[in-house]
Amino acid sequence: MLDDHAPPSAKAGRRDWIGLAVIALPCVLYSMDLTVLHLAVPKIAADLKPGSAALLWIVDIYGFMVAGALVTMGTLGDRIGRRRLLLIGAAAFGVTSLLAAFATSAEMLIVARALQGLAAATLAPSTLSLIRNMFHDDRERAFAIGVWIACFSAGAAIGPVVGGLLLAHFWWGSVFLINVPVMLLLMALGPILLPEFRDPNAGRIDLVSATQSMVAVLSIIYGMKRIAEVGVGPLPLFAIGFGLLVGTYFFHRQSRLADPLIDVNLFRVRGISAALATNIVALFVVFGTFLFIAQYLQLVLGMGPLEAGLWTAPTGIVFALGSLAAPYLERNYRPHVVVAGGFLVSAVGFLILTQLSATDGPWLLFIGMMILCLGVAPTGAITTDIVMAEAPPERAGAASAISETSFEFGGALGIAVLGSIVTAIYRSAMASQTLPGVPSESVDAAKDTLGGAVQVAAQLSGDRGPQLLAAAREAFVHAFEVTSALSALGAIGAALLAATLLRNVRQ
Known part of the structure; x- marks a missing residue:
């Protein structure tokens, strides 16, 4: 039945x-x-x-x-x-x-x-x-x-x-x-x-296809996250390349099977492919930024985990309300108008985050964070609804899994790419610092991450610890501001992409 x-x-x-x-x-x-x-x-x-x-x-x-x-x-x-x-x-x-x-x-x-x-x-x-x-x-x-x-x-x-x-x-x-x-x-x-x-x-589940899909996704996301954590290197690049190769064989196999794990024809549906692309871009610009927000609150402003969690908790409320408002927005505006307009609003939030060095409190960060969340909040509900509406009812499970996977890929890609940019800018800024009295080995240890700098600074006596910590925090805030500017440009590009791809989607 x-x-x-x-x-x-x-x-x-x-x-x-x-x-x-x-x-x-x-x-x-x-x-x-x-x-x-x-x-x-x-x-x-x-x-x-x-x-x-x-x-x-x-x-x-x-x-x-x-x-x-x-x-x-x-x-x-x-x-x-x-x-x-x-x-x-x-x-x-x-x-x-x-x-x-x-x-x-x-x-x-x-x-x-x-x-x-x-x-x-x-x-x-x-x-x-x-x-x-x-x-x-x-x-x-x-x-x-x-x-x-x-x-x-x-x-x-x-x-x-x-x-x-x-x-x-x-x-x-x-x-x-x-x-x-x-x-x-x-x-x-x-x-x-x-x-x-x-x-x-x-039909029956093809175990080879199931293994291929898991290996491909795991390898790519693992490689992306490792790039964000340790930078570009042979292992993460190999993982990404291997995942792409296995993924290519996976899709080739699906096109030849009588009972494929994924119906590749789903990707040929314009609405589904457009919604998936929008999902990836939306999560790309948001997820990486939240990684830096958590570090800023705890390592720059010195908050504890619970206090930092309380400052970021309202973003979940904004996303929840935006998701609930999505169907009402769609009744009055076309999907491409809502999504593209939302990306432009989020760009304003990112631009506010480029001014963090002008303040030493959390309120400017909070305002920018809330605005960027307000902009992208309806996107997930709208794109998910498009995917599920366009998919045949008997393939709803496969379509929902594809939609969820696009969110995972977008988030992992954002963390990897934006994380790598922040790391590179931070290391460059720390390399240019002159810190008289601070041992060179302490400076070298602090160059990798802000977290490492906090640990090293705590072990130094006198004024040397605060001096190193101030330099590291300044370098991180600078990296955060530059990446926020790039994210603002990405959000504007995403608005153009959504306006183009979702324009002819039936709703």
Whole structure:
């Protein structure tokens, strides 16, 4: 049976709207788990004593596995049923959260986080494809997708706050335990309130294609993030090149299979390809900037993690409200007008961030941050709605996975490219500094990152530490300002791109 739902012409009923509330639960946790761990890193480091490489994998492996498994999980939902996959994923997410909470070694925590990422990869495509089949009316579907996007934004906003509160009273494993009761609630209510959907003509999963898609995505995103962290080098370039090569073979294989993992014809639909390109650009200009905002608040202004989280939390509210406002904006304006206009607004926010050296407080940063978020906030809901509206209902899972993967790629690309630019400018500025009395080895150690400079400065006696720290902070702010200017230009270019690509999209 394809589904147990109302015919496509019907309006959504009460069961559907209650089901949307149930769907919102895993969406909030999905994004919370991308951010909440950052606050727990100091306690994890003190308890489990991981090496620098192991600590990096503890933080990153969750996002890597989510990105790598999205395509496979989206298509799997089309085949075995989206509700079934969602419930299986919820159970796995709960179990792996327990494993992470009670990990007794760094290696155990890395494995638990990897498995947690695989489970999380079932949540986004399953929930979005269920929305596609639950809400057939264009306006209702647009609003439901706006709610769906808003839940991710809300999770990202409350993650640092909730994490900070938990860590203030409990051990680091508590940030994982909060997932368990929510997943139990989803497993209890899901079979009652969520209908089942699947593609009755779907073939068998091609394991070779599933492996290729995961390897390609993991390799590319790993390479991008490593460039952001350590700069351009042989290993990240090899990873990106290898991922592109495997991805090329993947798409070639899909065009020859009778039952492909991804229907490559989806990319030939103008609306879908235009929306995906816009997604990538939007996340590119935003994600990299938020990485620098977090460092600015903590390492330049000297805030603690919880205080920095409270300053950035309102951006999640802006994204949530923007996502909910998207369907109303679309009723009065064409998609290309809303998205292009939003990018121009975000460019103003980026230009404000180019003036940070003129102040020593957080308010100018806060104003610029809120304006740039206000500009791009409706974009995700609008582009996601375009993708889901243009995709055939039986391919909703695959389409939602492609949409989510474009967000992951855009974010990773922004972090890698903008992160590399900030690092390069920072190192250049530090290299030109003359710091009499500061040992040359201390200056060399401070040249790599602002975080390293803070640690080195704390070990110097007298005026030498503050002198080095002031120079490092000045270099970082300069790098942040230059990158914000480049982001403003990128936002203007994105506005032109959206105005062109989305102009003829049917809404």
